Every structure is written in structure tokens, then in C-alpha cells.
Amino acid sequence: MTMGDPVTVKILDGTAFVTIDNPPVNALGHAVRVGLLAALDRLEAAPVVQEIVLLAEGRTFPAGAEIKEFGKKPEDPWLPEIFDWIEQCPKPVIALLHGTVLGGGLELAMAAHYRLADPETKLGLPEVALGILPGAGGTQRAPRLMGADAALDLMLSGAPIGVAEASRKGIIDGVVRGNLPSAGAAFAKSLRDRGAGPRPTRDVTQGFTDAAAYQTAVNARRAAMAGAPQDNIARIIDCVEAAPLLPFEAGMAFERDAFDELVASDQSKALRHAFFAERRAAKVPELATGRARAIHRVAVIGGGLMGAGIAVAHLDAGLEVKLLERDAASLQSALARIAQIYDRAAARGTLSREDRAARLGRVSGTLHYTDLADADLAIEAVVEDLAVKAQVFGRLDAVLMPGAIIASNTSYLDLDVLAAETQRPGDVIGLHFFSPAHVMTLLEVVVGRETGADAVATGFALAKRLGKTAVRAGVTDGFIGNRMLAAYRLAADYTVELGASPFEVDAAMRGYGFAMGPYQVLDMAGLDISWARRKRLAPTRAEGAHYVALGDRLCAAGRFGRKTGRGYYQYPEGSKTGQPDPEVLQMIAAEREAKGISPRSFAPAIIRRRCLAAMANEGMKLLDEGIALRPSDIDTVMIHGHGFPRHAGGPMMAADLTGLPRLHKDLRDLSSEDDALWSPHPMLGELIKNGWKFDRLNEA
Incomplete structure (x- = not known):
């Protein structure tokens, strides 16, 4: 031979x-x-x-x-x-x-x-x-x-x-x-x-x-x-x-x-798509010219739940971590939070005492930015406030050595504004971890207007070392995952406003394969988080835009979800399992009456079609704007970041399997409710005209 x-x-x-x-x-x-x-x-x-x-x-x-x-x-x-x-x-x-x-x-x-x-x-x-x-x-x-x-x-x-x-x-x-x-x-x-x-x-x-x-x-x-x-x-x-x-x-x-x-079967096609989508996501243009920088020492600014999880993710990968907090009490709490994560792992038998000691031996704390001077990478995980994060970026830029990467874990905010606070915008990148950061497998690598190819390559190399699935995202409010999530929740809110209950919507999406419905997730995360975002975006909302205020009403009543014992569901005596709350149904009825809406019923299949159509339409916008490189990247983000059922392949693959003509009809029929959410994106018509599916765009 x-x-x-x-x-x-x-x-x-x-x-x-x-x-x-x-x-x-x-x-x-x-x-x-x-x-x-x-x-x-x-x-x-x-x-x-x-x-x-x-x-x-x-x-x-x-x-x-x-x-x-x-x-x-x-x-x-x-x-x-x-x-x-x-x-x-x-x-x-x-x-x-x-x-x-x-x-x-x-x-x-x-x-x-x-x-x-x-x-x-x-x-x-x-x-x-x-x-x-x-x-x-x-x-x-x-x-x-x-x-x-x-x-x-x-x-x-x-x-x-x-x-x-x-x-x-x-x-x-x-x-x-x-x-x-x-x-x-x-x-x-x-x-x-x-x-x-x-x-x-x-x-x-x-x-x-x-x-x-x-x-x-x-x-x-x-x-x-x-x-x-x-x-x-x-x-x-x-x-x-x-x-x-x-x-x-x-x-x-x-x-x-x-x-x-x-x-x-469609299930196997979807699962094979998910398999290849994860591998395709690692192919980004910056890797052709960028060279990953060596990362040995990581600084994490902010030791709350997210910051502690980010620290643990890096400690698990064998890296040294220095955690910065604003005062001694906060720093002590942050270090204790990291120790508790490892204590729970040891109690479950998934971490030996020796490994626990070794990982905790690689983390230290400080109150001074000057102590971060030797970090190869700094990740801020402070409160989701642009002014606070901008101040952190300025202070990091002043102390970090040349060539160090400055990263933000922001979920929504403009990375380019933060990069402008530094003298090294080419070294600024978004590393959006999903909570809990040491458990969730997705990492959105956010690329700003001036982010250099080396920084992007470093982000992808780091993700691989952390055992994360990395997806490249451009700068927009919410990047890929949270933009898609916002469209999903908006479709759910419109469905509730028109007659469904939150509990019916949750049951319908669980029936599709989500582990939790959108309102259960809101209760778990805390309703005040999305409320703060809505208030931040309120000045940019178009006059007369369709707006569902139910979430605001719940927050105004102090119903923030599990942590307060009441949200969309009620949680008796600190229970994590929510029970439908008649008071919420009364609040919804009052909202409908104020808007003159006569409620109608929705079958589970119709609820699902509405939510999936909104997600696919938002996905096309992300592709058109260049925020996502390809449809399969959107699917990977939704599967790994927001629990979209893997056996359905993600929202873009689900649309392919159902058929783009049906998606077009669904969107056209729904567009009278809210043109901004439902009006079919022009990309859809072009795909149908050429006999293509979204998967064809993955090959480009």
C-alpha cells in the first residue's frame, strides 16, 4: 500500500x-x-x-x-x-x-x-x-x-x-x-x-x-x-x-x-446539528491572524455570586486568582463564598480534600488595585451599572501591565463605552459568563469595535482551558443570548396579556423540553434584574410602543421572585418549588381590563409556536446586524446558556425543521399584535425564495 x-x-x-x-x-x-x-x-x-x-x-x-x-x-x-x-x-x-x-x-x-x-x-x-x-x-x-x-x-x-x-x-x-x-x-x-x-x-x-x-x-x-x-x-x-x-x-x-x-428523525437531525454547531462556533475570523496570549494570573473584580463563580472557574482550571473587593467585610464574604462552593463539592464527593486545599491555595484577596499589576487578565464582575463599570475599567487600565487583557462580564452594557475608558481598547473584550459561572458551559466572547484579534484568540483559548463552549458575539444590548431571551419573554408576555396564564406558558415550554418555563426562570433569577434593564431602556422606547407592564407591577409590589417568597409564583417558607398564585392572576386580569383586552385561550402548541417564532425572528436580526456570525452560533448560545432543549437543536434549527414557509406565515399572522417583534425579517423571504434553510448560512 x-x-x-x-x-x-x-x-x-x-x-x-x-x-x-x-x-x-x-x-x-x-x-x-x-x-x-x-x-x-x-x-x-x-x-x-x-x-x-x-x-x-x-x-x-x-x-x-x-x-x-x-x-x-x-x-x-x-x-x-x-x-x-x-x-x-x-x-x-x-x-x-x-x-x-x-x-x-x-x-x-x-x-x-x-x-x-x-x-x-x-x-x-x-x-x-x-x-x-x-x-x-x-x-x-x-x-x-x-x-x-x-x-x-x-x-x-x-x-x-x-x-x-x-x-x-x-x-x-x-x-x-x-x-x-x-x-x-x-x-x-x-x-x-x-x-x-x-x-x-x-x-x-x-x-x-x-x-x-x-x-x-x-x-x-x-x-x-x-x-x-x-x-x-x-x-x-x-x-x-x-x-x-x-x-x-x-x-x-x-x-x-x-x-x-x-x-x-428530526430529533437526531437536531442533535447532530447541535454537535456540529458547538465545533463550528470555535471557527471565528480573528483566529486566522490572532495569537492567544499566555494566561497564568487572573484578577477578578467583585466577589458576589457571579464573581465568586468566575473565580472558581479559573481556579478549577489551575490558574492563580486574585479577588478585589471594595472593603474588608465584602472581601471576607467573597472568599468565604468561594470556600463554600468547594466545601459543597467535597461534601458531594466530587472534590478531594487535597484538591480543595490546592485550589483554595491559589486564590488571594486584596482591597487595592495596585496589587493586580501582575495579572495577565482582569475580569470585572461588579454591579450592572455603566458608570461603575467604566470607573473600574479606568482604574484597571492604570495599573495593569502592557499586554494584559481587560474583560467585562456585563450581560447587557456597551463594551465599546467601557473600552473608551482605557488607553488599550484593542485589549478589551467581553467575557460574558452565565450563572453560576463555574457550572454553566457557555461563554460569550464579546468583540468590540476596536478589540484586537489577539484578545479574541485569548478569549477562545481561555474558554477551552475552562472547559467552556465559546461563542463570538458583537456589541449590542444583551449580546446574543440575552437579546434572544428578551424576544422569548416578550412573546410570552404578549401571550399572557391576551389570555394565557404564566403557569400555562411555563407548562407549554416545559412540554417542549425546557427544564423551566420563562416565568419560573424569572422568579429564580430575580424579577428586579430585568426590571432594572427595562427602566434603563425606557428612554429609548418608541412612543406608543406595545409594552406589557405586568412585570413592573409585580416588582412595585415587592414581588421579586424566590428571594422574597413571591414573584409570578409564591414560595411558602422559602420553598424553591413555586405554586401558582391567584393574586398574580388578579393582577393580570386588572391589566387586561385596563387595556380593554378580552382574554382568549391558547393551546400549548400555539404558545410554543408564538415563542419560537419570536426567537427565530430575533435571530435573523442578530445575523443581519453581524452580532452573530451564523445561525448555529445562536442555537449554541440558547442551548448552553438558556436551556433550549438540545433535542430540538436550538431556535434556528427548530425553524428549519418546522419549515421556513410556516415560520413566515406565523410571523405575518402575528405582526398585527406588534410589528417590531413579529414582522418577518426580510432575510426570511430571501431564504424561502432561494429554497434555502438557515443551515445554508452556516456553510458561508
């Missing part, structure tokens, strides 16, 4: 080594499949070859199938055909595993007769996250090796397991250290010396030895997952149940039918 082939063969002392080399993760794409089948056919016919060893170059054994091929007509040879060949090969086939052996990679390994692994190997079947199931024999082979309980754990969680656990559960035959090819050669020779031949997984029955326990595990998982939002969960359980009941070939056909059904 020639240089550059994705599959190569080397024969040593009667053992053939078949090496996959398809960077970066050795995905089992078409070229690899062709190469594998050609190599295996040749080796089966070669008298000199007595054993076949499968291994991979680079950092990992195949980490899965080629996801981009899902949903397309499969090209021969396909994975089940190759795995069937391997399993039925008359010569022993040994898989040498290292790296992250996931999805189709683990299915390949399970089709082999023996499996050896490097001790650092991780193994998993993560297809559940893509709305599908292991479709190349995983649902049939894993139960034979592991039993129903362990196999379902692996497939339904999607989480990888280590070699020690894999060995206990029967996937791995041996752990090898050092040179993998040498270990493979030694194992092959030991098989030859012992006269041990092939061991087809289809003939393995160790996972079926206790039929009653097997079925009990299936029934328990089916009961536990009843009502799960993803259709593939039930189909995975069905396939595992079928494994001991059907002959192997029939079980494989059952699995294939389920896979084909799922891969064509």
Missing part, C-alpha cells in the same frame, strides 16, 4: 498488523472502510498470516464513525459488513486499544475476538447524544459481553468508562503497558502457542447467563426512562432486550431498522 493510505498492513513472524491512520481521530469514514476490507480480505487468504492485529496511529484507536455521513445513503462497504467479516474471520483478530475508543470504534473492537488496551484508554458508546443508537452491532454485542445492566449504562449515559471498569465488565481481555504493537505480537504468539483460535462475540453468552436478572434490568431501565424526551432512549432499550431473544442476525436486523428510523 502507498504512503498516505488510511489503512496499511505489515506482517511480522506470521502476525499481520493492520494500522488505521486517518487523523485527527481515525474516524471510520468511507476510505478507511474500503482500506480495512481490502486488507482483511487479503490477509484471510494469505497462508503466512496466522493472527491479525488491529491498531491505530496517532492519539487514538478510532473514536467513532464519520458523523458527517449520517443521514446520507451509505456507501459500501458499511461498518456492519466489515464487523461481520472480522467476527467470522477464521484467524484470531486482536484489537489494540488506546485513546478514546468511542462509538463505531468500540463497536469495531467488540467485533474483534480479543481486546487489549493501554491503561489510559477510555471506552464509550455516546450515540445517545446524537439521537441515534450504536448501529453497527453495539446493541447486540455489548449485552453479550457485559449483560443488560452494564450495557444499558454505557449506551444510555453516553459517558466513557476507564479500562479498569471495562475489564470488570467483560469488554477488555487485558491491560498492556508500553509498546502496544509489541504487546499485540506477544499476545498473538501466546494464542498460537495455546492453540487458541477465534472467539466470535456473537457466540459469547456470558452476559445472558441469568435471564431473569437480564430482563429485570431491562424493565427497570424502561420504567426509569419513561417519558424521556429523546425517542432513541426507548429504542436502545428495545434493542438490548431483543439481544438474548433473537438469533444474532435477526437482532442485527432489528438494530438496523431502529437505527434507520432514528437517523432520519
Whole structure:
């Protein structure tokens, strides 16, 4: 075989080594499949070859199938055909595993007769996250090796397991250290010396030895997952149940039918979209020219809930943090808040005492800006007030060393105004964490008018180090996430004003897949936060603009949500679970009467259509204004920042799946309520005219 082939063969002392080399993760794409089948056919016919060893170059054994091929007509040879060949090969086939052996990679390994692994190997079947199931024999082979309980754990969680656990559960035959090819050669020779031949997984029955326990595990998982939002969960359980009941070939056909059904579903399309959207978000123009600066020491200004969470996020990533507060009492409280976060983690068993001590050992406090002079990055997390933040920026600019990045965690305010307070606007960036900052996975990297490419590159590199999903956003009130959230809440408010209750709106959106409805979220965050924003924006509101004042009325009555025991819901005795409050319904009725509105009822599906249409329309505005680079970035922000159901793909993907003509009709029908919110953006008509969807813009 020639240089550059994705599959190569080397024969040593009667053992053939078949090496996959398809960077970066050795995905089992078409070229690899062709190469594998050609190599295996040749080796089966070669008298000199007595054993076949499968291994991979680079950092990992195949980490899965080629996801981009899902949903397309499969090209021969396909994975089940190759795995069937391997399993039925008359010569022993040994898989040498290292790296992250996931999805189709683990299915390949399970089709082999023996499996050896490097001790650092991780193994998993993560297809559940893509709305599908292991479709190349995983649902049939894993139960034979592991039993129903362990196999379902692996497939339904999607989480990888280590070699020690894999060995206990029967996937791995041996752990090898050092040179993998040498270990493979030694194992092959030991098989030859012992006269041990092939061991087809289809003939393995160790996972079926206790039929009653097997079925009990299936029934328990089916009961536990009843009502799960993803259709593939039930189909995975069905396939595992079928494994001991059907002959192997029939079980494989059952699995294939389920896979084909799922891969064509809207849920799987949405989940695959979300997967690629997260990776696409990391591709921003500034990375072509910008170079990330090294970050070792971080200053956090403000130690409230957000500031403490930001500090913890950086401490978790191994960085040094210096926390600045305005007085000794506030600083003591801030440091105690950080310690409490780690105390809770230690109590849960997710953090060792040693790690807790190490992280707390990297944080210190100060009351003086001059103590921040050696920081590589300073992040302000003070009160959401432009004048206060501007003062902080000016003081940071005066003390930080040249090349240090100054960042704001503002949720709404104008980054360019803050940058103008400094002599280094090219080093100013927005790092908008979502609360709680050490838990939420989204980080909006906000790029100002004069932000330099190096600063943007630094923001994205930092996000990766913190384990965050970064999305680039331009400067506008609320950036991407909070602009979209504002449109969502406005649509909900209009729906309530016209006749729905807040509780019906919340139930409708939970039914769609949100963990909480918009009014539950408002109560949790505090109604006074959005009230302050409305008051700030009041001078810019157009005269005669449609305005729903219910939230203002609640705040004026001291109803700020959970923290006051009353908001849209009531929270008896500090309960976190809200109960519908008749007093709120009376306030809503009074608002309707004052505006002469006769209430009408709304079905849950109509509530959802109204909210989703408003979000998609706002998304088009963000794209048109250049605030978001692509529709999939908006989807990523909404999934990771505001709990949009992943299995629906985000508001822009949801519109694609529903159909843009229907979105246009919904917006046109609703525009009489409020032209500013509902009038279809011109982009929509252009897309429909060209027969495109939003996804077409992701390719640009």
C-alpha cells in the first residue's frame, strides 16, 4: 500500500498488523472502510498470516464513525459488513486499544475476538447524544459481553468508562503497558502457542447467563426512562432486550431498522446539528491572524455570586486568582463564598480534600488595585451599572501591565463605552459568563469595535482551558443570548396579556423540553434584574410602543421572585418549588381590563409556536446586524446558556425543521399584535425564495 493510505498492513513472524491512520481521530469514514476490507480480505487468504492485529496511529484507536455521513445513503462497504467479516474471520483478530475508543470504534473492537488496551484508554458508546443508537452491532454485542445492566449504562449515559471498569465488565481481555504493537505480537504468539483460535462475540453468552436478572434490568431501565424526551432512549432499550431473544442476525436486523428510523428523525437531525454547531462556533475570523496570549494570573473584580463563580472557574482550571473587593467585610464574604462552593463539592464527593486545599491555595484577596499589576487578565464582575463599570475599567487600565487583557462580564452594557475608558481598547473584550459561572458551559466572547484579534484568540483559548463552549458575539444590548431571551419573554408576555396564564406558558415550554418555563426562570433569577434593564431602556422606547407592564407591577409590589417568597409564583417558607398564585392572576386580569383586552385561550402548541417564532425572528436580526456570525452560533448560545432543549437543536434549527414557509406565515399572522417583534425579517423571504434553510448560512 502507498504512503498516505488510511489503512496499511505489515506482517511480522506470521502476525499481520493492520494500522488505521486517518487523523485527527481515525474516524471510520468511507476510505478507511474500503482500506480495512481490502486488507482483511487479503490477509484471510494469505497462508503466512496466522493472527491479525488491529491498531491505530496517532492519539487514538478510532473514536467513532464519520458523523458527517449520517443521514446520507451509505456507501459500501458499511461498518456492519466489515464487523461481520472480522467476527467470522477464521484467524484470531486482536484489537489494540488506546485513546478514546468511542462509538463505531468500540463497536469495531467488540467485533474483534480479543481486546487489549493501554491503561489510559477510555471506552464509550455516546450515540445517545446524537439521537441515534450504536448501529453497527453495539446493541447486540455489548449485552453479550457485559449483560443488560452494564450495557444499558454505557449506551444510555453516553459517558466513557476507564479500562479498569471495562475489564470488570467483560469488554477488555487485558491491560498492556508500553509498546502496544509489541504487546499485540506477544499476545498473538501466546494464542498460537495455546492453540487458541477465534472467539466470535456473537457466540459469547456470558452476559445472558441469568435471564431473569437480564430482563429485570431491562424493565427497570424502561420504567426509569419513561417519558424521556429523546425517542432513541426507548429504542436502545428495545434493542438490548431483543439481544438474548433473537438469533444474532435477526437482532442485527432489528438494530438496523431502529437505527434507520432514528437517523432520519428530526430529533437526531437536531442533535447532530447541535454537535456540529458547538465545533463550528470555535471557527471565528480573528483566529486566522490572532495569537492567544499566555494566561497564568487572573484578577477578578467583585466577589458576589457571579464573581465568586468566575473565580472558581479559573481556579478549577489551575490558574492563580486574585479577588478585589471594595472593603474588608465584602472581601471576607467573597472568599468565604468561594470556600463554600468547594466545601459543597467535597461534601458531594466530587472534590478531594487535597484538591480543595490546592485550589483554595491559589486564590488571594486584596482591597487595592495596585496589587493586580501582575495579572495577565482582569475580569470585572461588579454591579450592572455603566458608570461603575467604566470607573473600574479606568482604574484597571492604570495599573495593569502592557499586554494584559481587560474583560467585562456585563450581560447587557456597551463594551465599546467601557473600552473608551482605557488607553488599550484593542485589549478589551467581553467575557460574558452565565450563572453560576463555574457550572454553566457557555461563554460569550464579546468583540468590540476596536478589540484586537489577539484578545479574541485569548478569549477562545481561555474558554477551552475552562472547559467552556465559546461563542463570538458583537456589541449590542444583551449580546446574543440575552437579546434572544428578551424576544422569548416578550412573546410570552404578549401571550399572557391576551389570555394565557404564566403557569400555562411555563407548562407549554416545559412540554417542549425546557427544564423551566420563562416565568419560573424569572422568579429564580430575580424579577428586579430585568426590571432594572427595562427602566434603563425606557428612554429609548418608541412612543406608543406595545409594552406589557405586568412585570413592573409585580416588582412595585415587592414581588421579586424566590428571594422574597413571591414573584409570578409564591414560595411558602422559602420553598424553591413555586405554586401558582391567584393574586398574580388578579393582577393580570386588572391589566387586561385596563387595556380593554378580552382574554382568549391558547393551546400549548400555539404558545410554543408564538415563542419560537419570536426567537427565530430575533435571530435573523442578530445575523443581519453581524452580532452573530451564523445561525448555529445562536442555537449554541440558547442551548448552553438558556436551556433550549438540545433535542430540538436550538431556535434556528427548530425553524428549519418546522419549515421556513410556516415560520413566515406565523410571523405575518402575528405582526398585527406588534410589528417590531413579529414582522418577518426580510432575510426570511430571501431564504424561502432561494429554497434555502438557515443551515445554508452556516456553510458561508
